[in-house]
Amino acid sequence: QVQLVESGGGLVQAGDSLRLSCAASGLTFSNHAMGWFRQAPGKEREFVAAINYNPSGQLYADSVKGRFTISRDNPKNTIYLQMNTLKAEDTAVYYCAARWQTLVPGTPPSEVPYWGQGTQVTVSS
Secondary structure, eight states: OOEEEEEOOEEEETTOOEEEEEEEESSOGGGEEEEEEEEOTTSOOEEEEEEOSSTTOEEEOTTTTTTEEEEEEGGGTEEEEEEOSOOGGGOEEEEEEEEESOOOTTOOGGGOOEEOOOEEEEEEO
16 A cells, blocks of 8 residues: 655754655655645644656745755655745644645645655744
8 A cells, every 4th residue: 555654853943954754655656746735733734845746846835935845756756855944833744745646736635645644843933
């Protein structure tokens, strides 16, 4: 079955950086769009970033544009989220997501079939 395993979360101070990783198995990685969503306490899960099967297709939420970078390593079946200049409002559980071919900012979480278990990112101000 499909498994997405995240790593790299933690507690940092505002202005610091973190890199999240997500290793995928059980799917044809190169045919799937991969991405990151996040969910803060009391809020809905929201889109953060995605990289489609065409590596040039990188998409970001406005709130992270210019600070976060998503990348994928197809031979390793892994994606990364480099998060710089972190803010307190970035605090959330970050989930890796996979979807056949496309994942865009407007994709609702209900239309994403595959999820990781989540990794906590806490940014202290």
